[in-house]
Amino acid sequence: MTKKTLIALLLLVAVASIVPFVVSNYRTFQFTLVLVYAIALLGLNILTGYNGQVSLGHGAFYAIGAYCAAVLMDKAGVPYWATVPAAGAVCLVVGFLFGLPALRLEGLYLALATFALGVSMPQLLKYKALEEWTGGVQGIVIAKPDAPWGLPLNSDQWLYFFTLGVALAMFLLGWNLLRGRVGRALVAIRDHHIAAEAMGVHNALYKSLAFGVSAMYTGVAGALGAIAVQFVAPDSFSIFLSILLLVGIVIGGLASISGALYGALFIQFVPNLADEISKAAPWAIFGIFMILFVYLMPTGVAGALRMLSERQKRHNFPAAKNEEEVP
Amino acid sequence: MALLEVNGLRAAYGQTRVLHGLDFALEKGSITALLGANGAGKTTTLRALCGVVKTQGEVRFAGARIDGRATEDIVRLGVAHVPDGRGTFLDLTTEENLRLGAYTRKDRAAVAADLERVYGYFPRLRERREQQAGTLSGGEQQMLAVSRALMLSPRLMLLDEPSFGLAPLVVRELFQILRRINERERVSMLLVEQNAALALELADSAYLIETGRVVLAGSAAELKRDDAVRRAYLGY
């Protein structure tokens, strides 16, 4: 990590720590959800952005994570903080197993398979045989945790910091994973899987692993989301959630770690903004925002920022520019 | 009168400049060859002329500026390009490929007559008319590419390495037909070739291009006698 990024990161954490003290509880709750989405988006970005496997059904892993947390808290009395790693572990396994047959599917076919997963998930959660655990259509209500150790924080603020902590850990882990060997292998498979195989990258293993790790991130996000919202029900995890996650990574920036954060801000706040602009057809406004973002920043917010900073660099060091101007 | 006039033609792929201000002209009814080594910019010149790559400089066809115009508009003026790699529609039949060549023409009777004439030049294509173009041999595909260009009833044909990858006998046959087309139908041709000996045999005049510039121009006979050309491109 360069000194500059370290300073930027610390600054970001400092700003993030002030947020819950200057905004209302409701806004704090919204920012908690931004962090939750950011984790989920990073997960999806590992699979789709870095590894090139398009998933239209990541909402399913989010749902599994959320239900893990809810069932463990509701049926087994597990403390909330312990459900997060548990949800991550379950999703890691489920994701890895789903990734094995998905290896045979490419491009659109994988998109359909994951789409099917996303569509089926609410139906499965409503299924009668599972009702004893999942609460059927009614879902499960869970209690909001209070701040421990007598910290002077209300439950919204505490949950925000708890989520911030998890998010930081997950982002550092992701950053570590993606900048090295593993990241390069994933990108190599995305760009040219045959050449990657020829260079000794174990395609099948890496692709399944990408699926597992991606699902784990999304599952952790699902668990945190369930705790924050205090409620899980099948219809909160419709295919629309999966599609929203995909929109998030594209608009945030594919194959970019910071893109997950921009995407999370987009999917959390732009629908609200759209709702304020037009009560009658808020989704139409949201759709227009999506189109505008893609027109203005086809490589996402992260891609646009990268381009801006490169232009800035070139501007600052004109000597480094050795190519002559095309007449 | 010059059918094609090119002044200061420049072109680049991204940051890499390929043409650095090319000047040449093509007389109406003539066959003019562009010679040069690999990477000299011959193919890029043809692509620039029909608007496939972005260019700067002036290109006049029959007196009117065509630089900066869309490929399909340039084609509609009667400029037919036979690209390298032949540009065949592999999944369509031979005859469908030929009909596409005449896509912009409205004179149905004349198109039907031209189809017959093309089959007359290349009887092999008639035998293969219902066959998928992708299944034709290399030589047949080259014939198809030339025929497709002829179906436009062009005033100017741009031929990009028509000899490439063909057996010498097939090349000879093809070049004889090109000569006949030029003589009988007064179709002007701009020919790009690496095989300089072959090109100079067919062409009336020629330009030698090196790294994106014209370094020598003259009639085919003059270039054949030129010592530098002989040593570098003809090999004797």
Place this chain on the structure above:
Amino acid sequence: MDAFLFQVLAGLATGGIYASLALALVMIYQATHHVNFAQGEMAMFTTYIAWSLMDAGLPYWPTFLLTLMVAFLLGVAIERLVIRPVEHAPVLAVVVVFIALLVILNSVTGWIYTYTLKPFPSPFPEEPLWGIRYMSPHEIGAIGITLLVLVALYLFFRFTPLGLAMRAAAQNPQSARLVGIRVGWMLALGWGLAAGIGAVAGMMVAPIVYLDPNMMGGVLLYAFAAALVGGIDNPWGAVLGGFLVGVLENLLGAFVIGNELKLSVALVIIVGVLLVRPSGLFGTVHVTRV
């Protein structure tokens, strides 16, 4: 046995609708290599236009033809105005534009027409046709119209210069320009035709499921599955896939698992088929050069 036959035939009727929409997806896919996720909503929107026209007193068949024309123009307009600017954007960015179109059309329709169900007439009589009691006249009619559309498209692409030019533009845009074809317009025409086919599907499905802004959600998913099962690069395969998926869905719902999980199970089976035959039942296997 009677019940079985009944379900198979009913499946064929809905399958015909999936087939139409699958065909629309394949058309746009072949030309641009994009799956238009907004295809279903475009069909839904144009069906509402048909409803408005009939509400204003126009009889069925004039409405039908007028709707096809409106759908065609809508498709062309969307391609020119919305899709054109992202022609060179990354694939997933285009997917996001499709999703945006989907939510915009859905939301705008809900806003104009509300989300309450509306009945939509069928052009076919209520009484059983020719004493056939296994299928309703509307089901027979829907299949007939699907096949009619298919034949018309085949004739258009096979025998008209414009159809040939569209095929050429889809296959090899660069060469198509070199014979003077305006490739951009060919894509727009393709979108127009696809929107027209979608409108037919919408008007055929609406009498069965009632008119509702969300009516095409499930249909689009099945059509997508049908297109992939048949082979996304093969229009005939897509149509066959549509009928296959329709029958499969109906049989599963009626005899095996009930309606509750039929969507999930149908999808699992489809994905299973794709695992065994990754390019679809009738698709061509693509060989890549390294």
